[in-house]
Amino acid sequence: MLKWWQETVFYEIYMPSFKDGNGDGIGDFKGLLEKVPYLAELGVGGIWLTPFYPSPKVDNGYDVSDYYAVDPDYGTMADLEAFVAEAHRHGIRVIADMVVNHVSTEHAWFVESRSSRTNPKRDWFVWQDAPNNWESFFGGSAWEWDAGTEQYYYHSFATEQVDLNWANPEVEREIWKVFDFWLDKGLDGFRLDVINNLTLTRDFMDNPVVDGEQQHVFDKDQPGMMAKMAEIGERIRARGDYFTVGEISSDNLAEIERYAGSDGLDVTFNFNFGSVASRDGIVAELARMQQVYADGRMPTLFFGSHDMSRSWNRLADGREDVAQLLSMLMLTAHGVPFVYFGEEIGMADFVPESMREMRDVQGVYAYELALQDGKSEHEALVAAQEKTRDKARAPMTWPEGFSDKTEAWIGEVTPDFARGQRMFAFYQALIALRKTADFCEPGYRDFKVDGELLTYVRGEHLVCLNFGAAREMENKWGDLTPVLANLDVVVDADRIMLPAFAAVIFKI
Ligand SMILES: [Ca+2]
Ligand SMILES: [Ca+2]
Structure with a gap:
């Protein structure tokens, strides 16, 4: 079931x-x-x-x-x-x-936590007197100085995304x-x-x-x-x-x-x-x-x-x-x-043509880090275009x-x-x-990789996926009925002729 x-x-x-x-x-x-x-x-x-x-x-x-x-x-x-x-x-x-x-650093829990070292929610986040070498997954140090309470808080992503302390x-x-x-x-x-x-x-x-x-x-x-x-x-x-x-x-x-x-x-x-x-x-x-x-x-x-x-x-x-x-x-x-x-x-993909069009914080960070490293504005934009996740976010x-x-x-x-x-x-x-x-249903029958050709049987269906150039493969199933294909696939009693990038499902 x-x-x-x-x-x-x-x-x-x-x-x-x-x-x-x-x-x-x-x-x-x-x-x-x-x-x-x-x-x-x-x-x-x-x-x-x-x-x-x-x-x-x-x-x-x-x-x-x-x-x-x-x-x-x-x-x-x-x-x-x-x-x-x-x-x-x-x-x-x-x-x-x-x-x-x-x-978010704007969450009420963190607002309380950073209000004083003795606040009951102080330990809901990760506070340290001195940072270690951990870097944020977005780049730069993962530790941010809090001037009010004179300690660093830990953020594994953006500075405004403060990590919860799951040890509590x-x-x-x-x-x-x-x-x-x-x-x-x-x-x-x-x-x-x-x-x-x-x-x-x-x-x-x-x-x-x-x-x-x-x-x-x-x-x-x-x-x-x-x-x-x-x-x-x-x-x-x-x-x-x-x-x-x-x-x-x-x-x-x-x-x-x-x-x-x-x-x-x-x-x-x-x-x-x-x-x-x-x-x-x-x-x-x-x-x-x-x-x-x-x-x-x-x-x-x-x-x-x-x-x-x-x-x-x-x-x-x-x-x-x-x-x-x-x-x-x-x-x-x-x-x-x-x-x-x-x-x-x-x-x-959508590729921002300028920093004015850049929305993603990861792209913005990449731009700033590149400038800090002495790159030109154009080089920094290219670095940001590489890193930005805006690409997949167009409406x-x-x-x-x-x-x-x-x-x-x-x-x-x-x-x-x-x-x-x-x-x-x-x-x-x-x-x-x-x-x-x-x-x-889980699992395959006859799962086979032959160069760039992948074939497998799922239930009563044979799937042929050709990631390479046009080629033939042996037809060991005999009577095959094509159910769905992206390109014209020719089948005879012995062979299946697959164009480059052909994808086809047969009923066995
Ligand atoms: Ca964490
Ligand atoms: Ca709306």
Whole structure:
């Protein structure tokens, strides 16, 4: 008996960029509500919402200033509830991003904590008299001087994102309340942000530095993390049929997979697969995952998110056939797929042409650090364009437009509606197939990598994915009926002729 999330195709929605419902240029719950039928038509069964809590938005909502409310930019609590009800009415579940490694420096807990060294919430955060060498994951020191109380506080990301001290049991109790609050609101689970970064210990060993690059050894995956992850998973499962997916800040498969399973979170994001810089390694990585998850656990399958360049540019080189090849892999392999909004219409990257257009704090940091290193303004801009996560955050290109207002909060990309329609139809067909038992059951038959050709059988379906040049393969199945293909594939009694980048599903 499969759990609901094992049969679900998820769809990530970057809150400010999906659909603006009130004409202020920022995506919101009213806009989302309007688009539920669109998502139902696409066929997805789950939505992951990026943070919608009140936030000064230094890191676009990943700096939460109140865990129990909705940011006015996105609407009201009633708007959220109406959206969730509408999604449920269409058979779509909703999971929420939960950011519990850190809070905004504007959060009341931190305002209290920094008010004096003897404040009862002083120990809810990590305060030290002297910094160690830990660097923020966004660059620069992870320690910030607080002049008022003459100590440093720890922030593993932006200066305005202060880390919670999970060594303090009061913090943990407070976070359990937050989980309960949102499950009571009807949400179906959580996506747990940078969850292996929770600061669990009071040891502050300097991180090693190799070739001038800091290795994040002691500031993540701290002792006790596995047990903590099991506890989080258990607490949420104990409440009912909910789903947890963890963001593990690593692209190392061994680190990622160990937190996934019945003794941890349900699944973890496989950045070893989804965030690769080119498609060259994809087939080999899937082969490794096929072995690691052969025990029936599920990996996650995705090629895009709000934190990386869109797969259209990064992996498909702007080619529709390659984009469809990737989507067929993602939606037929063993795992839990996450479609990133816009991917299903072949949306391309947005690249800010100037710092005036740059919205992402990571791009801004890269620019400032490059200038500090003596780079020219142009070189600093190039460095910022490299690092910025704005690329994947341009607004969804709806036929009627993203917003009634002419300007969205971030630059827009030029739509290609004809391409969008073809891509949408392909995704729709794949998702419909993915709902059949053949593609929900864990595991493969005849999983085979032959150079750049990947083939596997799922139930009564044969999937052929050719990541290389045109080639033939042996037809050992005999009578094959093509169900879906991105290109013309010719089959005879002995051979299957696959053009370059062909992706095809046969009924055996
Ligand atoms: Ca709006
Ligand atoms: Ca932390």
